[in-house]
Amino acid sequence: MKQYQDSNKWFYADLLNGLFPYAIILVMGLLIFGPSLKFNFLNFDDNIYVYENPFVQSGLRWSNIIKAFTESHGGHWHPLSWISHMLDVEFFGMNPFWHRGHNIFLHILNTCLLYLLICPRLLPKWLALLAVCIFLVHPLRIESVVWIAERKxxxxxxxxxxxxxxxxQYTNTARARFLFFSLLSYAASLLAKPTFVTLPLLLFLLDVTPLRTLPPASKRMSIFEKLPFVVLAFVSTTTAILAQNHDGGLKDVSAYTLASRFNNVPTSYLTYLGKLIWPESVAIFYPFQIYPPGIGMGTLLGLLALSYLLYHQRRKQAGLFLGWLWFLVSLLPMIGLIQIGGQAYADRWTYVPHLGLIVGLVATFHSSGWPSKKLYVFLVAYITLLSVKTLHELPNWKDSESIFRHTLVVSxxxxxxxxxxxxxxEEQGRISExxxxxxxxxxxxxxxxxALNNLGSALAKTQRFPEAKEYFQRAxxxxxxFISARYNLGLLEFYTGNLDLAERLWQETLEKDPHYAPAIESLRHITSTALPH
Incomplete structure (x- = not known):
């Protein structure tokens, strides 16, 4: 009996010891991001994804789920993300507390999964915990976690x-069911957003780097195993490009020249590296900038030299080499060669690339002979500084006015x-401002x-109809x-007495988007004396 009690005691001790790192991750995640639960929706993409999205607003319905898989919205095809927002609306309505809490919960889960993956495969227990805590609390995580639209x-x-x-699990056991579950999970990841579209290449890197040396026959088999992942990635990429092209999200060379986009690639990589070490300024949007060719070329040469150095150190510093390759490869879809939107770079795009780089850097410190006590003190101090910085930046995201005033300070x-x-x-009634x-x-x-459409709308509210019409037409x-500009032009024509023209413009709006509610409602009122809303 005593032996049974002792073994039971050790079992619970081991269980608590195993759960302790996950408890630390949970507590830290809630302490750092919990204050954001009281923040409001933002008028930048939160409207597209949640509170103005017609098939999210009504919650989880079969018709909405079908639309999520068969229609793009706002230039995106992210059906699993739409469905997750529908679930939030179904259970919590339009309360941003729970929508943002869902994001925080997923971020904490992601950090736990990262810990599960690297401990003890790459790092011992406590170093692995410190590495994932750097990822957890880093200020660059704010955008992906606090911005509800970044659920994806x-x-x-x-x-x-x-x-x-x-x-x-598959590589350790060779059981086909784990490969099947891996493919299902990858499909779900791509249906949420093609963030991990480079995963087939990343998996191959994990196989051939010194962390897992495979014999030639196994390497050939490893390539065949990646083919289903490649097919899924190709389908997802094609769908994403078609959705963006359908809604005008892809910018051609006339908007951003090929030379300027190539020039932006190395400078963006350097920016992401610098922001990992210390993010001096964090904003929601960084406009595309034209750098002198010399800056881009010099930065590219520096990155190539660093890559060459790490390649020659790949045996001694396998973790850092793999982390560097992970960083370079996973950023490729977001680096701007195919320009989507007007931003040069975005903090949210570092969510996956920094995973590997952080782990690689900590692994390098661990293998470089640093005394353990000094390394732990250094990492704890760094995590503390990052946490303070994140808590300092967090209030800037409390509402739309705050985040965009802060962004104008940064940019x-x-x-x-x-x-x-x-x-x-304008939503606050401060029209002149x-x-x-x-x-x-x-x-x-x-x-x-x-901007042209919004300016026209604000001018119309001040009865400056001719000037407002000019800006709607320019848009x-x-x-x-642009259905909003077409609808607003119709609204202006209605108020100035041109009912036939207003009706035609609203019909054209519905031809482009049959679900556009303002045009539907306005056409219902066109024959009555009531003004449209």
Missing amino acids: DVLSVFWGLMTLVFYF PDNFMAYTNLGRAL ALENYRRAVHLRPQYPT LKVAPD
């Missing part, structure tokens, strides 16, 4: 990490920030249709499929 990031990475968990000539700040002010911000946005980016000239 944390959800995609959750299923991507589950893909790795099942894949490593003064930011057309997107002026546009969305103007919208936030909104007009000022819209005009600044149009001055910085004369061909930006959203449609730049973007003929």
Whole structure:
């Protein structure tokens, strides 16, 4: 009996010891990101994904699920992300507390999965915990976690990490069911967002780096095993490009020249490296910038030299070499050669690339002969500094006005920030301030249709109809499929007595988007004396 009690005691001790790192991750995640639960929705993408999305607003319905898989929205095809937002609406309505809490929960789960993957495979227990805590609390995680629209990031990475968990189970046991579960998880990851579209190449890197040396026959088999992953990645990439092209998200060379996009690649890599070490400034949008060719070329040569050095140290520093390759490869889809949107880079795009780089750097410190006590003190101090920085940055995200005012401090000539700040002010009834911000946005980016449309809308509210009409027409000239501008032009024509023209414009709006509720409602009122809403 005593022997049984002793073994039972040791069992529970081992269980608690095994769960302790996960408890630390949970507590730290809640302490750092918990204050954001009281924040509001943002008027930048949260509207597209949640509170103005017609097939999310009504919650989880079969018709909405079908639409999520058969229609793109806002230039994106992210059916699993749409469904996750539907679940939030179904259970919690439009309360941002629970929507954001869902993001925080997924981020904590992702950190736990990362710990599961690297301990003890790459790092001993406590070093692995410190490495994942760097990832957990880093200020660059704010965008993916606190911004509700970025559910797609944390959800995609959750299923991507589950893909790795099942894949490593497969490589350890050679049981086909784990490969099948890995493929299912990868499909789910891509359905949330093609964040892990480079995963087939990353899996191959995990096989051939010194961390897992395979004999030639096994390497050939390893290539065949990746083919289903490659097929899924190809289908996802094609679908994403078609969805973006359908809604005008892809920018051609006339918007950003091929030379400027190539020049932006090495400078973006350098920016992401610097922000990993210390993110001095964090904003929601960084406009595309044209750098002198010498800066891009010099940065590229520096990155190539660093890659060459790490390649020659790959036997001694296998973890760092793998982390560097992970960083380079996983950033490729977001690096800007195919330009989507007007940003040069984005903090959320570091969510996957920094996973490998952080682990690789900590592994290098561990293998370089640092005294354990000094290394632990250094990492704890670094995590503390990152946590303080994150808590300092967090209040900037409490609402639309706060985040875009902060973004203008970080990036003064930011057309997107002026546009969305103007919208936030307009929603508060501060029309004159909104007009000022819209005009600044149009001055910085004369061909930006959203700023043109918003300026026209604000002018119409001040009864300046001729000037408002001019801006609606300019917006449609730049973007003929811009349904909001077409609807607003119809609304202006209605208020100025041109009922036939208003009706035609609203019908054209519905031809482009049959579900556009304002146009549907306005056409119902066109024959009555009531004004449309």
